[in-house]
Amino acid sequence: MAAIRSKNTKPELLIRRGLHARGFRFRLHDKVLPGTPDIILRRYSALIDVRGCFFHGHDCDRFRLPRTRREFWDEKISSNRERDIKITSEQLELGWRVAIVWECALRGPKKINLETVIDSLTQWLSSDEKIFEIRGLYQCSPP
Template sequence: MPDTMTKEQRHYCMSRIRGKDTRPEMVVRRGLHSMGFRYSLHSRRLPGCPDLVLRRYHTAIFVNGCFWHGHPGCGKFRLPHSNVEFWAEKIRRNKERDAAETAALEALGWNVIVVWECELSPVDRRKTLERLASTLRRNVEPESIHPIPLSVRKLSLEE
């Protein structure tokens, strides 16, 4: 299917896409805050500059857009039909960068949670936020040496 926008219209739309304070990120922030969680935003002191950092829980949260981060099996991720090579390479690099940032955080002892844009649809939002809160609370048991077992260091809400 050909692009229905002119080059100028497409440029304008793409220039409005931001990496911080996105709608999905704001949904997670409001939800966690209303449940009593406190966090810092976009900590440049940590690898990958996580969207939310919950120091008490030693957890970094990334809120990923399904398209930009190549969410496998998601209906929101579909490569554009124009300039396919460029987009395939861009998404591949984004996925590699995400994996490297996650590995770097885990090497520093941080728990990493990835929340996908599609998990925050109005239908799934409440369930996703409840699972996120449950995961965070479960990870601060005082009797445990590690906040969570090493086998589940990288957390996803898809579990």
């Protein structure tokens, strides 16, 4: 697991490039904020977190609990899910708006066109919605 990246993953880089090309400027991985969010847009009081489907236990076809060491993985992924909920609520309590982009929206056979994902994030940034989520299979939660 030491080889698994937590920063600068391919899905995260896709989102960053798309937002930057649209003129958005942002900070990365601020350790002062709960959960060290991937992208911080202070002007919009917004945080964007790009999550991997496996380690965060997303309910999509990219997540499958391993057959070996099942107890370990079940406990690990359950604690990751609980931590995600706690961190998101802490971020909202601090006045931040939170967007979650799942890996399945950017990779695999059920991915969404990158321009559509960036369009959705752009619309959300200009809205007043507190929380926003983008999943694979065109399952965007509209702002």
